[in-house]
Amino acid sequence: MDEERQARINRLKWHCRRALLELDLVFDRFWERYEGSLDEQGEAVLGALLELEDHELWALVSGRETTADPRQAAMIERLREVSPAANF
Amino acid sequence: MSYTVRKFDAVIVGAGGAGLRAAIQLSEAGFKTAVLTKVFPTRSHTVAAQGGVAASLGNSEEDHWHWHMYDTVKGSDWLGDQDAIEFMCRKANEVVVELEHYGMPFDRLDNGKIYQRPFGGHMSNFGEKPVRRSCAAADRTGHAMLHAMYQRNVKVNTQFFVEWQALDLVRDADGDVLGVTAMDMETGEIVVFHAKATIFATGGSGRIYYSSTNAFINTGDGLGMAARAGIPLEDMEFWQFHPTGVAGAGVLITEGVRGEGGILRNSAGERFMERYAPNAKDLASRDVVSRAMTTEINEGRGCGPNKDFVLLDITHLPPETIMKRLPGIHEIGIQFAGVDCLKEPLPVVPTCHYQMGGIPTNYLGQVVVPKGGNPSEPVLGFYAAGECACASVHGANRLGTNSLLDLLVFGKSAGETAVNDLRNTVKAHKPLATESIERALARVDRLNNQKDGADVHETRLAMQRTMQKHAGVFRFKDMLAEGVTRINEIAGQVAQTQIKDKSKVFNTARIEALELDNLIEVAKATIVSANARTESRGAHVRDDAVDTPETPDGRDDKNWLKHTLWYRDGNRLDYKPVQMKPMTVDTIELKKRAY
Numbered sequence: 001m002d003e004e005r006q007a008r009i010n011r012l013k014w015h016c017r018r019a020l021l022e023l024d025l026v027f028d029r030f031w032e033r034y035e036g037s038l039d040e041q042g043e044a045v046l047g048a049l050l051e052l053e054d055h056e057l058w059a060l061v062s063g064r065e066t067t068a069d070p071r072q073a074a075m076i077e078r079l080r081e082v083s084p085a086a087n088f
Numbered sequence: 089m090s091y092t093v094r095k096f097d098a099v100i101v102g103a104g105g106a107g108l109r110a111a112i113q114l115s116e117a118g119f120k121t122a123v124l125t126k127v128f129p130t131r132s133h134t135v136a137a138q139g140g141v142a143a144s145l146g147n148s149e150e151d152h153w154h155w156h157m158y159d160t161v162k163g164s165d166w167l168g169d170q171d172a173i174e175f176m177c178r179k180a181n182e183v184v185v186e187l188e189h190y191g192m193p194f195d196r197l198d199n200g201k202i203y204q205r206p207f208g209g210h211m212s213n214f215g216e217k218p219v220r221r222s223c224a225a226a227d228r229t230g231h232a233m234l235h236a237m238y239q240r241n242v243k244v245n246t247q248f249f250v251e252w253q254a255l256d257l258v259r260d261a262d263g264d265v266l267g268v269t270a271m272d273m274e275t276g277e278i279v280v281f282h283a284k285a286t287i288f289a290t291g292g293s294g295r296i297y298y299s300s301t302n303a304f305i306n307t308g309d310g311l312g313m314a315a316r317a318g319i320p321l322e323d324m325e326f327w328q329f330h331p332t333g334v335a336g337a338g339v340l341i342t343e344g345v346r347g348e349g350g351i352l353r354n355s356a357g358e359r360f361m362e363r364y365a366p367n368a369k370d371l372a373s374r375d376v377v378s379r380a381m382t383t384e385i386n387e388g389r390g391c392g393p394n395k396d397f398v399l400l401d402i403t404h405l406p407p408e409t410i411m412k413r414l415p416g417i418h419e420i421g422i423q424f425a426g427v428d429c430l431k432e433p434l435p436v437v438p439t440c441h442y443q444m445g446g447i448p449t450n451y452l453g454q455v456v457v458p459k460g461g462n463p464s465e466p467v468l469g470f471y472a473a474g475e476c477a478c479a480s481v482h483g484a485n486r487l488g489t490n491s492l493l494d495l496l497v498f499g500k501s502a503g504e505t506a507v508n509d510l511r512n513t514v515k516a517h518k519p520l521a522t523e524s525i526e527r528a529l530a531r532v533d534r535l536n537n538q539k540d541g542a543d544v545h546e547t548r549l550a551m552q553r554t555m556q557k558h559a560g561v562f563r564f565k566d567m568l569a570e571g572v573t574r575i576n577e578i579a580g581q582v583a584q585t586q587i588k589d590k591s592k593v594f595n596t597a598r599i600e601a602l603e604l605d606n607l608i609e610v611a612k613a614t615i616v617s618a619n620a621r622t623e624s625r626g627a628h629v630r631d632d633a634v635d636t637p638e639t640p641d642g643r644d645d646k647n648w649l650k651h652t653l654w655y656r657d658g659n660r661l662d663y664k665p666v667q668m669k670p671m672t673v674d675t676i677e678l679k680k681r682a683y
Contacts, residue, residue, distance in 0.1 A: 010596050017305050021304070024304040
């Protein structure tokens with residue numbers, strides 16, 4: 001991995017340190033699965049989600065709320081995945 | 089390794105509730121104030137607090153700070169300092185009303201006053217009957233509080249340093265504190281924040297346990313820094329546990345699940361609470377349920393491959409009841425236990441929730457240490473507030489909703505005391521003590537250059553599992569003694585952790601290694617203090633502390649009505665008396681704690 005990408009990923013990873021344990025755990029699982037395959041568009045979508053307040057973000061991840069943005073919705077699906085999708 | 093120096097009147101480490109409240113005080117007084125924080129302020133763990141903040145406003149029925157004080161002393165199992173408790177309970181109304189003026193959206197009564205709800209342990213007339221004392225903003229009290237205080241800080245020009253990791257205290261040969269050394273995560277740059285007042289508000293350290301409700305950021309950074317600077321840690325054996333956290337994850341399963349009919353079962357499927365509490369069964373108090381769960385696990389009746397959890401069964405309840413009355417539980421089961429709780433029971437264990445001990449302080453928010461015969465001599469230039477501090481208002485166990493009150497009252501108090509000191513006594517910066525800066529730099533250097541060292545993740549896990557097994561909610565003499573040996577061995581490995589990533593920009597591996605340096609100090613303090621305290625009191629419950637007329641429920645006031653002080657140097661223990669004399673009222677005399 002080039003240094004520039006590593007720095008971007010590290011920054012995103014730190015922004016995944018949240019106030020709520022539930023989100024910490026969800027992001028931990030996400031990075032284990034998707035760190036290698038996250039592309040620049042995925043980084044941008046995740047970055048935007050990480051700007052949300054913790055309670056708003058957990059409402060999306062726990063399925064209590066939904067988002068109209070299809071790219072955000074796809075990312076939320078990945079965050080919600082209990083087992084990794086076979087073909088992603 | 090090089091560093092730059094920046095001068096401030098005050099530096100505050102931590103931007104949760106206590107740090108933000110202290111910062112308001114200093115910035116409003118016109119002092120140049122820096123707040124260092126690992127994460128953006130409104131992502132501090134205070135956000136997770138739901139229950140409310142206690143204040144005897146008496147908006148719905150008669151209430152009085154003296155009754156609140158009584159409940160707090162009783163909750164603390166008489167280990168709380170009664171001067172600090174009186175101070176906190178008397179100040180409660182003032183800090184809640186101030187918060188309202190900052191724009192906090194409290195729930196309201198029809199007449200416009202703040203709505204107050206009942207909460208466990210809140211009683212009127214010295215324990216007579218329940219009283220409505222908790223002020224809340226729906227189930228987002230902590231979140232709303234942080235937002236109101238952050239906005240206020242922006243208005244009064246507090247300077248935030250976001251995503252900075254504090255490394256170590258700067259303390260000179262006189263013992264005075266002159267600031268902190270810190271690292272900018274963005275660049276890896278090291279800066280000494282040279283200050284006339286240094287306030288720690290770094291929160292709790294619940295990540296020392298394998299099962300914890302605390303977010304990952306709760307790594308006891310302030311406690312680690314204080315311990316390395318020679319400051320003792322007080323009453324670290326006292327940790328509040330919640331009986332039902334999801335095994336392996338820590339996410340809290342609300343008590344409402346048992347309230348709706350949830351049943352705890354062991355590996356044989358037995359409803360074991362019938363043996364421990366024939367009447368209340370699964371609805372027995374937190375302590376009783378946690379102890380019973382631990383006994384089942386220790387006696388080999390736990391579930392799973394390692395027999396290390398029990399089951400919380402709600403499969404007999406109608407699915408519509410679960411989805412309607414316990415919203416969120418179904419999703420938590422799926423997300424964190426891989427279990428559909430409508431069809432299968434949830435794996436649960438007693439889970440660490442709140443740290444009663446911390447950096448010793450007085451009600452003024454000054455950090456205090458034994459010196460020259462005085463057990464509580466203030467350390468010049470050093471203050472602490474919130475969960476990282478031990479005032480001590482929670483003593484051996486915390487009353488619900490007193491955590492948010494603690495951070496408001498003592499955040500303000502620490503800020504106020506610092507303002508007074510800056511105005512009257514500490515008018516100039518003392519020369520920097522380079523020795524303590526060099527020690528901080530050497531710690532980072534060691535980490536950068538370590539070869540053939542220990543893996544951070546594995547070492548942290550070994551510490552967490554050891555603490556869970558040996559110093560959990562229910563404690564055993566031999567297990568504690570073994571645990572001390574094991575944690576000391578793990579501390580040796582922590583001193584030799586190695587990171588593969590040596591990059592400077594947002595090096596999260598380095599941050600996690602530095603956090604582990606702090607966690608291990610808290611773990612040592614906890615298990616060494618717990619091993620030495622041979623009684624049961626509040627949240628510290630030992631199997632070998634016998635229930636006799638002189639020691640009811642194992643509480644031994646003759647020998648153990650005293651605060652523990654743990655020193656990093658040689659794992660040494662010292663003790664200091666509990667302040668039984670309040671500020672103005674009569675002492676709340678010792679009696680058996682029963683609800």
